[in-house]
Amino acid sequence: ATEITERVEIRLEHEAQYDWVAFVPQRESGAGALTKYFGKVAGDDDFKIRGIEARQRxxxxxIEDVQQDCxxxxxxxxxxxxxLGRLERAIGELQAGNVEVERLVERNRVSKPLEGYSQNxxxxxxxxxxxxxxxxxHPGQDIEYVVVDDEKSSRDRVAxxxxxxxxxxxxxxxxxxxRAVESVLSPLGWDRSDIRLELSSGKDTTLNSFRTASNTD
Known part of the structure; x- marks a missing residue:
């Protein structure tokens, strides 16, 4: 850091040493986004996380816990x-209704009065x-809710x-x-469609195995 600082005349500071670092690709160019990355701190159990879902308020x-598990x-x-195995288990929990609603609360900051919004x-x-x-x-304050039916546009969309x-x-x-798992896997070349395809093929495999076992019985 000292050598680079002297050469380019931009001050750099040594922050930490990492076993590995992954930069989340930008959708437009595919280049790694400097504000979205995660890395494993060397000699520690912690991760350095910036920009991805686990850091978004x-x-x-x-969702945060599952991404951290991933x-x-x-x-x-x-x-x-x-x-993807961890993702599949999490989806199973959701679909079975086994996730406590308190763990699904979203917290968003209100930026303007209700009348100032043009979209639902x-x-x-x-x-x-x-x-x-x-x-x-009021604007600047947070509002917390759970999405109960995202297809609606009325106030019944959330609770x-x-x-x-x-x-x-x-x-x-x-x-x-x-989306959260895409952030984790996109540096390895996986996008949302790849994840969906892999999940659906896994379900087909399980279903075919069940059919084969049933036919045998």
Missing amino acids: STPPF LDQLDATRSPHAV TQNVAALKRAREQDLAV LAHEEIETYDASYYETQLV
Whole structure:
């Protein structure tokens, strides 16, 4: 760092040593984004994470935990298929309704009053629910909610975190999981379509095995 600083006259500081670092490709160019990366700190169990879902304040705890598990799997096995195995288990939990709604709460910052929004986003749905309950949420404050039916555009699209929530939109959260795992695997050349294809082929294999066993019986 000292030698480079002297040569290019831009001050660099040594931050840490890493066993490996992965830069998440930019969608437009495929080059690694300098603001989205993750790496394994040498001699430590920690990861340095920047820009990906686990560092985004809006990410639900469940998605964050699964992404962190995927990083652990990648570090331990260097295998994309081990990462996909963790994703598959997480999707199974979602579809079975076994994820606590508290772990699916999204937290987003409100940037303007309700009247200032022109599109029916999830934030707008949440703000409408808040207004209906006489809860004041001002620009700069956070609003927390669970997505219960993302196909709706009304306030019924979400439920506020303090409400009694009996269900959630498993399909919506599955999409968020796939995006989080894409962040982990994209430096290895995997994109969302590759992940979906691999997941569907895995389901076909399981189904064919079940049919074969049933025919044998």
